[in-house]
Amino acid sequence: MQGYQQMMTRQRKWMFYLLALFVLGWGITPWQPIFLGLLLGSALSFYNLWLMQRKIRKLGEASADNRSVRGIGTFTRLASGALAVVIALQFEEYFHLIAVVLGLMAAYFVILIDYLFNKSTV
Numbered sequence: 001m002q003g004y005q006q007m008m009t010r011q012r013k014w015m016f017y018l019l020a021l022f023v024l025g026w027g028i029t030p031w032q033p034i035f036l037g038l039l040l041g042s043a044l045s046f047y048n049l050w051l052m053q054r055k056i057r058k059l060g061e062a063s064a065d066n067r068s069v070r071g072i073g074t075f076t077r078l079a080s081g082a083l084a085v086v087i088a089l090q091f092e093e094y095f096h097l098i099a100v101v102l103g104l105m106a107a108y109f110v111i112l113i114d115y116l117f118n119k120s121t122v
Contacts, residue, residue: 004060007114008053014110015046022103037088037096041103044084048077049107 019042026035055072062069081104088095 011110011114033096034099037099038103041100042106044080045104045107
């Protein structure tokens, strides 16, 4: 369980770095709608990552205690993605829709990169 906690901490740290990079891009570059879309998508992606990590931790604890768990929050994660798209469509002048969708996938890129950099050689 200690290794899982370290992995969760690393992934959240990298998501914070990515969000900070998008804030800088929004403030410095002339492509503000693109970076604001990336920021919106990545913020909700970060929420989805946090929710998924929490649910999986509870699933592991329940499995160790031979208990059952209702679910892992798939509907909530899908609803937050739909919320991001609705916000982007409602405020098209501020958010770039494709950037929002790419931002929603940011957590999965972070998970993949974390795995590639920290996979064990055992």
